[in-house]
Each structure stands twice: as structure tokens, then as C-alpha cells.
Amino acid sequence: MSSGLVVALSGGVGGAKLALGLSRVLSADELLVVANTGDDFEHLGLSICPDIDTLTYVLAGLDNPVTGWGRRDETWSFMETITALGGEDWFRLGDRDLALHVERTKRLAAGHSLSQITGDVCRRLGVGPRVLPMSDDPVRTRVRSDDGWIDFQDYFVRQQCRPVVRQLAFTGVADARPQPEVMAALGGGRVRAVVICPSNPFISIEPILSVPGLRAAIENCGAPVVAVSPIVGGRAVKGPTAKMMQELGLAVSSATVAARYGDLLDGYVVDAAGSGDIKTKVHVAPTLMTTLEDREALARTVLTFAHSLT
């Protein structure tokens, strides 16, 4: 494979699996992960960045393999006490996880950027590749259901994706500046592939692509853009992707995801059972990542495929 930088766009759990695979087949300075921040929210007075944190924990080997979110070897004394005090306990915050939110909130209040804080945390926790937010400016995904607009985490966690999704909005995105290091990397002529991880296209990848200038920078970076479909065997591996597609009147298929990315894609990796009518070059490969080996194998597949498109 050629040298150069791989830029991966990722949401949380599903995307982080491939990001981990990429981190294991590339050297640390060959990978830059751009994280969705549309899921970020303020809760109990704390700034919480679920996708950045999942990526950080996964890449640091600290993730909880059972829940898919939060940390392994976690304790729950804080949450038990919040419940005892009558506080809001619908968003589960482990004691170790909490330290990151408290430290980040404190540093944001002191004027540090989310990028700086994320970089420092990654260094402290031993994460090799750079993980950067799509923007240091706040973007907040909102969901319109039949009862009106609600915050994303209200929809996603508190109401467990039960409301029917009629519309999505990324509040603040029009004024959000793309993260400068991400833009510099994309414009530096050293990118060998842009990988769109198998995250939810509507709520994990579209916020990233909606930051003014970011989609154009990806299109103009000179490297092939390859997405991995989050649909495996006609179903979403995890999360509300399939339910959301149905509610938005779209077919639950990899083709729907590809259509969403449109001309941006140079190549598309789909599992054996779900190619459909896709207007880009398709590579069929196993995309279900159960083991660490699956993650590494898919990462190699994506990079080899991307290389074949140059």
C-alpha cells in the first residue's frame, strides 16, 4: 500500500470499530479520525461528546466491549448517588467516564478548544492517531418527531429512539468553522484515502459533511473517497439507522446510504448480501466486525480498494 494520510470520518460505536482496524494497520501519523460532534450535549452541567469519547476509549483500548459505549472496568457510585439525590439519571455516566466530562467542561470554560482538549486526552490515554472534532464550534443534532423538535440525546437515549423521525437538523452547523488541522490535512496533498466509516449516515456522517467547506475539501483532496456501508444483510448492525430510513421513507439498503453520499464517493464497500443499485464502484467484502481480526481485515480491504481507485 502507498504511504500518505488516511482521513476517516466517524460517528461512535460502528465507526470506531473500523477506526480501530485502521489504527492497527497504519502507523499513528498515517491516520486522522474526524469525529461527529452533532451528538454532543450538555447534561448535569457537563459537556459530553459521545462520539469523540467512544473513539478515544476504543483507540485507547479502554472501551466497554459489552455495552459498546463507556469504559471497561467502570464503577457506578456517582450514578447511584445522582439517583438517590433525585437527579437526572437517564444518561448513564460511569465514574471513570465522568472524569473526562468534568475535565473537558472545566477546560472549555477556561477557553481551551475541543480540539486541544481531545488531543491532550488522547495523548494522556495513549491514543496514537489524531482524533479531531469536525469543528470546535458547537453543532447540535435535533430530531423532529410527531411531537415536535427534540434534542438528539433526548431522542437517542432518554426515549431510546422510539419517536418517529420526520426530519433532522444540525443546529449551528451553518456557522461552524471546520476544524483547521482537518482542513490543513485535506489540503496538504498528502491524503491517500478518505474513509467514511460504517456509521449512521444521517446522524453521524451528514453532520460532518454539513460543516461549511469540509465536503468540498474532501472532494478536492485528490484522494479516493471510500465508504463502508453500515447495512449488513439488509439490516443495520446497531442503532436506529434502519428504523430511521424507514421513517424517512427510504429503502433500508446500502444503496440508500450510497445515494445519500452521492458524488462524493469514489468507491463503496458492501457486504455480500446487499449491493443493490449503486452509482459508484462497489467492492463486496465482509463488513460485519465482530473480532479484532475482522476490524483489521476490513481496514486492509478498504485501503487496498481505495488504492485501486487512484
Place this chain on the structure above:
Amino acid sequence: MSSGLVVALSGGVGGAKLALGLSRVLSADELLVVANTGDDFEHLGLSICPDIDTLTYVLAGLDNPVTGWGRRDETWSFMETITALGGEDWFRLGDRDLALHVERTKRLAAGHSLSQITGDVCRRLGVGPRVLPMSDDPVRTRVRSDDGWIDFQDYFVRQQCRPVVRQLAFTGVADARPQPEVMAALGGGRVRAVVICPSNPFISIEPILSVPGLRAAIENCGAPVVAVSPIVGGRAVKGPTAKMMQELGLAVSSATVAARYGDLLDGYVVDAAGSGDIKTKVHVAPTLMTTLEDREALARTVLTFAHSLT
């Protein structure tokens, strides 16, 4: 003993011992504890009220009998992670304790008063007597040492009382309004005794007495004011009281404490070994509170003594 309300002025550990004793020999509605808030501070972006919290935990039976501060059955995952992240770890916050600070900070930001929050927390944790801050307005004790002025918790915890104390100041106290329920109780003609708990006179009791109107309300409440000396056998039982007296050029004695309270006192309870030259009625009794029985016995002694002064 007569009925009526007992108003106790208290700092943290030492004062909370007598407050617990009082809570066990009085019914819940007969006791009102007024807590020092001069030790309060903002740390890691959180509002922390050490004396209110110690009183709350002690009265709820949740206090840590080994450390004297914080909660029993505590876990430390948050603190371990703060250290791993390179955050400030000189002030030890347990995972359960932390929930109170996060919830309070959130509610203060939402416009709730410290009194409301303290009342709700006490109800949730099963504390019978009312615990109220001396004021809902911020008062912050500052310490002048040979290197200039520092915040109280910097002196007390981070520097473990090592700096020589030259002067104390209670920033904000001139503009602080006394807590309205405390003032109403003192003015309601139902007080049978005001008890100044065996707390540090300089940093626990003087901030309370410095809130404009509070000392006068105590003097005019019609009930005897009885203090318990924090000096036992010529030494402070705990904390920097004795060291502070020496540094301020005062004799380490119960008489020094009594002189500090001056005309406010109608009676003074001291241990057998340390009466000295005290210009108020003195009652000699064991004041070292080791067991729960010691706490109850001293509470009874103080109330009986106060009754004898009416």
C-alpha cells in the same frame, strides 16, 4: 428541658460531632444548624461546600468515620481518572460525594438557592433537622500568609495548613444577606438556646458571625448563647486551630476562643483541664467526643447548662 428551637452554629468535622449529638437528643423540628460557607469553593468547575456537606453526611449517617470528611463506602474511580488525565487531584472527591457537587452546581446554575438545594439534599438523604447555609450569597475565606493572599482550600487542603497565617478575610461577607429562615427563626421568639459548636473560631464561626445582621439577631433572640471550646487539654482536637492561634500571636487556650466571641457568650463549656481566665459563666465537662455516646452526652450537657442560664 424546655421546648423550643436550638440554633447551632457549626463548621465541619468538630462542629458536626456536636450537631449529631444535638440531633439525637432533640426532635428534628427542635434543631436548626447554621453552616459556615466561607470554606466553599469552585473546583473542577464544581461548587463545593465542605462544611454543609460534612454536616449533611454526618447527620445522614453517611460520613466516613476514618477520614472525618467525605462519605463512607466511597469509591475513587473518578479521582483516579482525573489523575490519569493530568487534572487537578489535590482535593479528593469520591465518586458518591461528587454526585452532590455536580447536582448542586447544576441547580445553582439553574437559579436555585444554596438553601433550597441543601434542604432538598437533606430530605433525600434522610436528614431530620434543618441545615441551612449562613447566607445564600457567596462568602469566601481567604488567608494571608507570608507569600500573600490565597484561597482557603489552597491553604487548608492543597498546602495542608503549612503557610503561616497572618490575617484572614471573608470576601463577600459585607454584601452577604443572612439566610432568611435563620433570621426568621432567631426573631421568632421560640429559640431556647444558641449553641456555638466546637469548631475553629477563626475560620468556621467568625464567618457566620460576620454576616451582617446575624450576630445581632443572635444577641437579640432572647435565648442563652453557649459555646463549646474546641480546645481540649490545651490542644485543638483536630485541624489548624492551635497552629493558627500561635501564628496570630494568641495563647492556645479556651480563654482565647471565649475572648474571640466576647459579649456574645452567656455560657461556655470547657474540658476539665483548660478553663483559664474567661469572662463568662463556665461549665466544666468532658468535651472530647470520641463515641456516639460522647456526642449525645455533650449535647445534653450543653442544653442543660443553657437552660440553667435562662
